[in-house]
Amino acid sequence: MLVNMLTGSLEQGLAYALMALGVFLTFRVLNFPDLTVDGSFPLGAAVSARLIIAGTHPLLAMLTAIILGVMAGLLTGFLHTRLKIAGLLAGIITMTALYSINLRVMGRSNLPLLRQNSLLTIVQDLGFSRMAATLLSFFLIVILIKILFDFFLHTELGLALRATGNNPRMITSLGVAPQKMIILGLGLANGLAALSGALVAQYQGFADIGMGIGMIIVGLASVIIGESIIRNKRIVWATKGVIIGSIVYRFLISSALRLGFSPTDLKLVTAILVIIPLARPRRGWLEGIKKIAMKEKEAG
Amino acid sequence: MLRLKNIFKTYYPGEPNQQKALAGINLDLKQGDFLTIIGSNGAGKSTLLNIIAGDIEPDSGSVIFHGKDITRRPAHRRAGFIGRVFQDPLAGTAAEMSVAENLALAKVRGQKRRLNRAIKKESRTEFAGILKTLGLGLENRLDESVGLLSGGQRQALTLLMAVLGSPQILLLDEYIAALDPSTAEQIISLTGKIVSQKGLTVFMVTHDLRQALKTGTRTIMMDRGEIILDIEAEKRKTLTVADLLERFARLRGRELTDDRILLQAR
Ligand SMILES: Nc1ncnc2c1ncn2[C@@H]1O[C@H](COP(=O)(O)OP(=O)(O)O)[C@@H](O)[C@H]1O
Ligand SMILES: [Mg+2]
Numbered sequence: 214m215l216v217n218m219l220t221g222s223l224e225q226g227l228a229y230a231l232m233a234l235g236v237f238l239t240f241r242v243l244n245f246p247d248l249t250v251d252g253s254f255p256l257g258a259a260v261s262a263r264l265i266i267a268g269t270h271p272l273l274a275m276l277t278a279i280i281l282g283v284m285a286g287l288l289t290g291f292l293h294t295r296l297k298i299a300g301l302l303a304g305i306i307t308m309t310a311l312y313s314i315n316l317r318v319m320g321r322s323n324l325p326l327l328r329q330n331s332l333l334t335i336v337q338d339l340g341f342s343r344m345a346a347t348l349l350s351f352f353l354i355v356i357l358i359k360i361l362f363d364f365f366l367h368t369e370l371g372l373a374l375r376a377t378g379n380n381p382r383m384i385t386s387l388g389v390a391p392q393k394m395i396i397l398g399l400g401l402a403n404g405l406a407a408l409s410g411a412l413v414a415q416y417q418g419f420a421d422i423g424m425g426i427g428m429i430i431v432g433l434a435s436v437i438i439g440e441s442i443i444r445n446k447r448i449v450w451a452t453k454g455v456i457i458g459s460i461v462y463r464f465l466i467s468s469a470l471r472l473g474f475s476p477t478d479l480k481l482v483t484a485i486l487v488i489i490p491l492a493r494p495r496r497g498w499l500e501g502i503k504k505i506a507m508k509e510k511e512a513g
Numbered sequence: 514m515l516r517l518k519n520i521f522k523t524y525y526p527g528e529p530n531q532q533k534a535l536a537g538i539n540l541d542l543k544q545g546d547f548l549t550i551i552g553s554n555g556a557g558k559s560t561l562l563n564i565i566a567g568d569i570e571p572d573s574g575s576v577i578f579h580g581k582d583i584t585r586r587p588a589h590r591r592a593g594f595i596g597r598v599f600q601d602p603l604a605g606t607a608a609e610m611s612v613a614e615n616l617a618l619a620k621v622r623g624q625k626r627r628l629n630r631a632i633k634k635e636s637r638t639e640f641a642g643i644l645k646t647l648g649l650g651l652e653n654r655l656d657e658s659v660g661l662l663s664g665g666q667r668q669a670l671t672l673l674m675a676v677l678g679s680p681q682i683l684l685l686d687e688y689i690a691a692l693d694p695s696t697a698e699q700i701i702s703l704t705g706k707i708v709s710q711k712g713l714t715v716f717m718v719t720h721d722l723r724q725a726l727k728t729g730t731r732t733i734m735m736d737r738g739e740i741i742l743d744i745e746a747e748k749r750k751t752l753t754v755a756d757l758l759e760r761f762a763r764l765r766g767r768e769l770t771d772d773r774i775l776l777q778a779r
Contacts, residue, residue, distance in 0.1 A: 369626040372610070372618050379607035386566065386605075387674075388592030388623035446609070446658070 218467050220344060226460025227351035228416050229431065231358055232409035233439075233459045234452060235402035236432030241451070242366070243398040244378035248304030248429050250406045252311030253285040255425035257407025258414035259318040262326055265415075271332045275411045282407020283400040285311060290396030308425075315422055322422040331415040351412065358405070359452050365401075366448045374398055406432075427480050430487055435459040437490045462486075514714060515542045515565070515682060520574035522560055522738075534560040535571065536738035544681070547708060547715040547729030551722055551757075553771035556735040558718045559600075562684045565716065567591045593623020596675030596713075598668065598688040605671030608660035612651060615659055615674060616640045622678030643673055647703065665696035672700060676707050683708065685717040701728070720773045722754045736765055 232254055239247035257278035264274035285307055292303035316322065336346035365371045376384040377394035385391060406428070414420040439458025443450050462483075469482045520538040525531050534557045542548060550558050563569045565576060567588035575584045583591060599605050606615050617631040617640075637655060644652040647669050651662075659667060668688060675683060685704070689697035705728070708715055719725050725732050726749050734742035734757070741764050744752060761769045769775070 364630075365628070367631055368628045369617070369621055369631045370628055372614055372631045373626045375610060375614075376607040376618055379609050380604070382599075383605055383607060384618065385568075385589050386592055386595075386597045387618055387678075388589050388621075389626065390587070390589045 218464070218471070220348070222460055222464040222467055224344075224347045224351060224416065225413075226463040227348075227355050227456070228412040229409055229435065229463070230355050230456040230459040231412070232406045232428060233432045233435035233455050234358065234362060235405035235409070236429065237436050237452065237455045238362075238398055238402040238405070240433065241436060242375055242378050243395060243402075245395055245398065246301050246304070247286075247289060247399055247402060248301060249285055249289045249307045249311075249399065249403050250304075250432060251425045251428045252308035252315070253282045253403035253406040253425075254410040254413075254428045255315050255420070255422065256285055256311050256318070257282050257410030258420035258424055259315045259324070259410075259422075260407070261411035262324045262414045262420035263318050263320075265326060265329050265331060266324070271330060271335060271415065275332070275408060278407045278411040279404045282410075283404035285407070286399035286401070286403030287396060289403070290399040293399075294392035294395055312422070315425075319420060319422065323419055324421075325419045326415065327418065332412075333415055347416065351416075354408075354412070355456060358408075359456065362452055363449050370397075427483065430480075430483055431462065434483055434487050435462045437487065438462055438465075441490065514544045514546075514579060516540070516577040517561075517565070518575045518577065520561075520564060520571045520576075522557075522564065522569065522571045526572070533738050535564070538574070538738075538740060540733075540740070542714055544714055545712050546731060548717065549725040549729045549732045550716060550718045550735060551720065551725045551732065551774070552735035553769060553774060555737075557738040558735055559686055560738075561735070562597075562686050562716055562718065565682070566595055566597060566684055590623075592680075593678075594681045595684060596622070596677075596680035596682070597684045598671050598675050598686070600687040600690055602664035602668040602671070602691050605674065606659045606667050609658060611656050612644070612659055612662075612670065613637060613640050613655040615670065616643075616677065619674035619677040622680060624678070643677075644670075647673070648699075665692050665700070668692060668696075669700055669703070672704060672707070676711060676713065679711075681714060683713045683715045685715065687718050687720065690720065720771070722757055722774060726752055726754070726757075734761065736761070741765065 232250060236250060239245045260281050261271070261274040261278045264277060265271055289303045289307045292298045292306060293300050298306065332350055333343065333346050336350045337343060341349060366375060373384060373389045374394045374397060377389065377391045381391040384394075410424070413424070435458040436455055437458070438461050439451070439454030439456070442457055442461065443454035445451070465486065466479055466482065469479065470476065474482060517538050517540040520535050522535040523531060523533050538561060550561070552558055560569070564571050567583070567586055567590070570585060575582050577583070578594070597605070607618070613632050613636070617636060620636065640655060641652040644655075649666055649669060651666065651670065659670065662670065672688070689700055692700065701724070707713075715729065717729060730746050732742075732744045732749055733740050742757075742760060758769055
């Protein structure tokens with residue numbers, strides 16, 4: 214039972230890790246609260262499912278998902294930098310628009326991938342069990358993406374992107390337009406989210422219009438859990454932390470299920486999981502309570 | 514090399530909180546000129562530097578660089594020839610990135626940034642070499658986050674970054690005001706060395722009148738958005754701080770009353 218729970222968490226954690234890396238890129242590296250993910254993740258699932266059903270090679274379907282995810286991110290970037298719409302709102306607008314687009318892509322609200330070729334069946338055909346195929350392919354994809362991601366953030370362009378999130382005035386004075394970096398980062402992050410959606414669709418065997426709801430919070434939870442496990446702030450460590458965070462998050466969620474929470478309660482559990490580390494109670498809040506208690510004691 | 518022609522700038526024009534910041538600024542600088550700028554708080558010194566850097570556009574007038582009108586060119590497209598050090602010692606560096614990464618960001622100033630590894634072995638040697646000139650031991654801290662450095666160390670690093678990637682103009686806006694006197698002294702002398710070595714054209718805003726007269730090649734005094742005094746090389750030598758204050762009073766019909774300046778001038 215525990216073994217099942219562990220492998221399940223590992224498989225799902227890896228599949229969602231790419232989306233969490235995207236959230237890390239926007240929220241942490243760029244310092245931009247991007248909510249597009251709630252739409253670009255199911256977009257990736259919808260596009261890849263639809264294409265796979267139409268007979269497209271799964272790898273090509275996944276590539277297409279990435280490209281469309283990037284475009285969703287670029288749209289948010291455009292809304293924010295060119296049309297001057299606030300960052301949070303720009304993401305919500307794209308996410309809302311994507312809901313309709315995703316329905317169009319799928320043609321209905323749930324698209325099953327029964328008996329379809331998928332990345333997983335292709336690997337299985339090489340002689341692996343379903344579980345081995347899943348772990349192997351997801352692991353390889355995540356490692357590959359992590360290496361590329363880390364490398365990118367150490368290139369000239371990647372450094373400029375990180376500096377944009379850190380100190381936009383300074384990077385402007387060195388010749389970089391922060392707005393371009395924001396657009397670039399949003400594109401990459403949502404490309405990752407879409408790829409993640411494509412993996413999850415193939416893993417669970419269907420794409421669903423509701424599968425993106427709360428995705429941003431899932432991503433944030435993974436990032437935060439990762440940060441509390443791996444304290445090293447260096448990029449290579451931080452991204453390792455995000456991946457581990459995504460896996461641990463899945464483990465916590467399946468533990469919650471085992472404790473008797475119903476699947477529909479999980480969003481609430483996730484929300485609480487995020488509130489606890491993010492909350493910064495007003496300083497002196499506890500002291501204030503203590504003071505009142507003392508006074509009452511004296512009075513009494 | 515750099516000409517400012519009849520620059521005007523008013524913040525919030527037509528609104529109740531309207532602020533006239535610059536009113537008809539004309540300046541002409543040659544390569545290698547070192548201008549020191551003085552004037553009381555609100556005189557328009559920072560606005561002038563921001564207009565040169567491209568952070569803000571003037572309402573009218575033009576900025577000419579090597580004969581080209583760059584008045585409407587955005588800041589990031591001027592960065593190739595302009596290096597800056599801000600007054601806030603934290604403003605010129607990225608705190609969460611390492612010393613080497615900050616230098617690497619400055620090294621490709623104004624150039625297209627590519628998908629190359631930003632820090633190669635050679636650049637580490639190069640960075641260690643230039644950090645050594647500071648004498649602060651930063652050459653041994655290449656991989657530390659800049660956020661761990663003191664304000665003085667960060668400002669020294671910002672100065673190095675501001676002259677990396679061969680800019681032609683250096684803008685210094687009260688860049689030592691927030692530092693302790695000995696660090697400030699050290700950074701001033703380092704500035705002198707770098708500037709003469711690279712033949713930079715410098716704008717240095719300071720509220721230290723004595724400093725202004727003994728540094729650089731030319732001093733201007735600003736008041737209410739205008740240049741009221743412009744003193745060239747030779748004449749500065751004989752001028753004292755008392756002379757400056759007296760001439761201000763004569764020209765403007767009032768005393769210079771800026772606590773910071775007067776404190777320094779005593
Ligand atoms: N961003 C701004 N918005 C509105 N008013 C400003 C702004 N920056 C400067 N000012 C006003 O413009 C005038 C000149 O300011 P500034 O250039 O900062 O002077 P200095 O650097 O000489 O102290 C002042 O009256 C100041 O209040
Ligand atoms: Mg100022």
